[in-house]
Amino acid sequence: MRVALYDPTLSGHHPEYAANIVRYLSNIGDDVLYITPDQSNRATIVKNAGAKILFVGRPSVGNAIQSFHRTVSNVRSGLEIAREWNADIFHHLFVDTREPAITTALSTTSTPILFTLFNPHYHREGAIRQRVYGNFCFKFIDIFSLKSSFMGMFVHTPQIKERIHQRSQFLEEKDLHVVPDPVALPDHRLSKEEARRNLNIKGEDPIYLFFGGLRAEKGAKLLMEVIGNLDRDATFVIAGSEGVIGQTEIEVANNQSRAVIDARLDFIPDSKVYTYFFACDAVVLPYLSEYSGTSGVLQRSAAAGRPVIATNVGEVGPLVKEYDLGYVVQSDVQSITRKLKTFDPQTALKKFESALLTYAEKHSVDRFSREIRSVYSDVTHE
Known part of the structure; x- marks a missing residue:
């Protein structure tokens, strides 16, 4: 299987999260292409796990609205690279708060698409502006789920899945894949x-x-x-x-x-x-x-x-x-x-x-990676 992972940034635990997937896929003989606009040296973490790295576009600057056009451009370029590479799956990691731009960029493709949602901000409490924007983002995901290319979205708890499904108009239960939020156990312990x-x-x-x-x-x-x-x-x-x-x-x-x-x-x-x-x-x-x-x-x-x-x-x-x-x-x-x-x-x-x-x-890395790969197999009928 040929899997293209697209990651918008290498900040926080992004590279470790991607590396967990890459390492498992590489060990079982899959090919993995990791595409990102972030040319940080932290890409080495993913490369060392076994992925080929390609940088595309420039990192988005500002909030999701300010960076809308840049995000669309980056994701479209990443998708084109994945298609030329003959990817079986295009898996966009961490779609949080940029759903309108991401779904716009992927609206015409026939390549199987999977998303990972880390922050379920659709249910966020707080300022009215944040809640309104969360609802706006959710509608884009909900409508995108009608496309034949949409193969689902990974979430990290059954509660997130339940809340999303309850409020959706088009997303079906089978579209929401619950996987553990992975944690790599320490190599050795200290007192x-x-x-x-x-x-x-x-x-x-x-x-x-x-x-x-x-x-x-x-x-x-x-x-x-x-x-x-x-x-x-x-x-x-x-x-x-x-x-x-x-x-x-x-x-x-x-x-x-x-x-x-x-x-x-x-x-x-x-x-x-x-x-x-x-x-x-x-x-x-x-x-x-x-x-x-x-x-x-x-x-x-x-x-x-x-x-x-x-x-x-x-x-x-x-x-x-x-x-x-x-x-x-x-x-x-x-x-x-x-x-x-x-x-x-x-x-x-x-x-x-x-x-x-x-x-x-x-919530081990091994369990997380096996469940991710199982979904890949299901959606590609491998």
């Missing part, structure tokens, strides 16, 4: 002490981790308020690129609180990611209602055996509750502060560790 020495973390216990880009919907500002109001000794390791907050906001919170912030405001290399999780006692997910998808940080927390303190939003809160992965609180300063103030590392590890590791095994 907390080893990980802290490795990263030179010397703060007071408990040590909490906030990992990833400091984006608004991930509750970066909310976390600063929480830290400023926390009346206990603790250390917050913040590891990720600057966003809606930076060093100035962190210094203000540091001056207001008994807790200490150890800020590592930079891109964290893949080789160091799990070390941060092993070094902490718990991972804080103070996400806002605008955050509607699953979470790569949650997946890594489970694989590292570290409980989370998560807000009850999107898919994250229900997942933590269902699989017993940590504590779930409301998305406000008081609720998060109250849980952080009473958190006990030993009690939490004893309560959640087994469930965390079981969850990680159920």
Whole structure:
């Protein structure tokens, strides 16, 4: 089988996600072409997994509306390359928020098309503008599902599938393929002490981790308020690129609180990611209602055996509750502060560790990749 994967960006966990698919397909003898407009050196992750890499167009700049024409152009160029390569499938990864442009670009093709939806923003709470735009995007997907080339869309939980199907006019249940949100288990495990020495973390216990880009919907500002109001000794390791907050906001919170912030405001290399999780006692997910998808940080927390303190939003809160992965609180300063103030590392590890590791095994890369390949076989009648 010849599979063309199109990925709009190499940011975040995009390359790891694609590499999981590529590695499995390559190992069973399939050919994989990875097409992206993002000429980042992180494409090496996908190349090393066994894909041929082709860059097309230029990365889209601005929000989905501002970059509409650029997205259409990039996807059309990527599709043309896939057709010339005689691809059996064109699988567009991470269609989130750019559905109008993507479906426009693919509207006339006969090549079998599959999508992956990571962030089900059609159900997003928050500002009216966001909800209206989410409905707008959903209509494009719903109508596109009528085309003979549409072979379905991958989603990561049965709940996402159910909600999409309930509100759709044309999408059928068989069009929505549930696969695990994959997590690669660490190659080796470190004790907390080893990980802290490795990263030179010397703060007071408990040590909490906030990992990833400091984006608004991930509750970066909310976390600063929480830290400023926390009346206990603790250390917050913040590891990720600057966003809606930076060093100035962190210094203000540091001056207001008994807790200490150890800020590592930079891109964290893949080789160091799990070390941060092993070094902490718990991972804080103070996400806002605008955050509607699953979470790569949650997946890594489970694989590292570290409980989370998560807000009850999107898919994250229900997942933590269902699989017993940590504590779930409301998305406000008081609720998060109250849980952080009473958190006990030993009690939490004893309560959640087994469930965390079981969850990680159920969401393994191997299971994810096999289920993706099974759908490929079904839609191409291989």
